Amino acid sequence: QALNRENQRLHIFLTGERRMGKTSTLNHLSTLLSTRYLPIILDLQSPDMLSSTAAFLSKVANAIYTTMDARGARIRRLEHTTLQEASRENEAACYHLFNEWLKDVETILKRNDQTLLIAFDEFEKLEVAGRERYLSLALLLNWIRSVIQNHAHLTLLFSGVRTLTDVNPDWPGYFVNVKTLKVTLLAPEDARTLITQPVPDFRGEDIFGEGVVDEIIQVSGCHPFLVQAICDELIEALNFERRKRATHEDVATAVENVLQSWSAYFQDLWARTSAQQQVCLKALKCLGHASVSQVVQQCALDEQKVQQTLQELQWRDLVLVENDCYRIAIPVFASWLSV
Known part of the structure; x- marks a missing residue:
């Protein structure tokens, strides 16, 4: 909604606890945004994504090429081997080569009145890559700041659990033009919809009585993942016992099963x-x-x-x-x- 209603170019930092729905939001960008946006999702957890500057820029370039090609825009590929060759001079040479290639991309975007939205999921992994010296973090952060300030047809979106200051107190200076949006607990009415109609034609009211729905909302605290986990346990129990309607006692059993089945989630939260x-x-x-x-x-x-x-x-x-x-x-x- 923020991207669709903003008249000016907007860059976003999406933050929130794990299993709140950040990655799910990213995966649905193509249906949520207007057609002028070309969304690209890059998972920074992938080990090869941040193995070097050449690898990082190659992944970005390949995603841009694939996305634009699917929309009928013909651009030349920027091969990994070309970036790798440039890196033998120094890492900054990789960025020079990439930016020169990007000029041609932006010419087409401007002509078609389109914007590339590049989303980096699990952005905290950048700090790990820099600490392990897989790439120059200073160069990467400066490149990100340059894109934010100078490239009219590129929008960047960063997603992660930790805030910028939590990752590194020096990072906010690179992201001064980035708007923070927090993914949080559902509103009770949204949690109710998720329970009773997670997909079209699902007759949740027939499976979960009004009191049962209220109890799921209460025990889950409107946490989207826990709402779904409890409902999954309830449906599984009903199918196993060949029953059609859940009771209050079923909710208590479902919660016990969630605590056991998803213990790793709670342990990670605590850690x-x-x-x-x-x-x-x-x-x-x-x-x-x-x-x-x-x-x-x-x-x-x-x-x-x-x-x-x-x-x-x-x-x-x-x-x-x-x-x-x-x-x-x-x-x-x-x-x-x-x-």
Whole structure:
């Protein structure tokens, strides 16, 4: 929606916890955006994507060529071997070669009034590649900043779990013209739609009674992945037992099965939680709803540290604040803390 309604060129940083729907959003860009956008999705988790500057630019060039060719635009290929040859001089020579090739691409984009949207998923992997010296991170970040500032028919989108400052305090300076959009928990009405009509013609109201739908919304905390995981467990149980309608007892069983089947998800969530965040989460697990002063008393941290930590947890959608009281946002996650 942000890209479709903006009159000016917009670059986006998409952030949010894992399994919130960031990658799913990227995969649906072609149907969500107007036809003037040519979306390209590049997964930076792929080991060969960031193995060298030549490899990175080759992957980008190949994706551009494939996407534009599918739209009937004829451009020449930029071969990996050509970039590799340039890299023997130095890494900066690769960018010079790529940018010269890109001029021809942009000429066609301008003529057709089109914009290439290049989305980099799992952007944090850039920092790993730089740390391991697979490529020059300084050159790559400067190239990204140059594209953002100077290329009218290219839009960049970055997607990741961590914020720019979390990855590296120096990074925000390269992304000053990038708008941050947070992928967060669903609104209750959207969670209800996901439960009752995940696909057209699915008769969810006949399978999940009103009370059951409300209970799924409550225990999942409107987390999109957990909503779907609980519903999958319910459907599987109904099919196995040859029943047509789920009950409240079925939801409780489904939650227990999710805790077991998706234990790696919860373990990863916990592993990416700092020591102070873990202390505050445990305190909220014991207290249920609590003010800052009550959390301070429970976990023996100073008030300033508790306030800062609760704000971090709120940003991560692990904690909600209501009437100056905090609670764990996702009851299923609170249940996992008890396991």
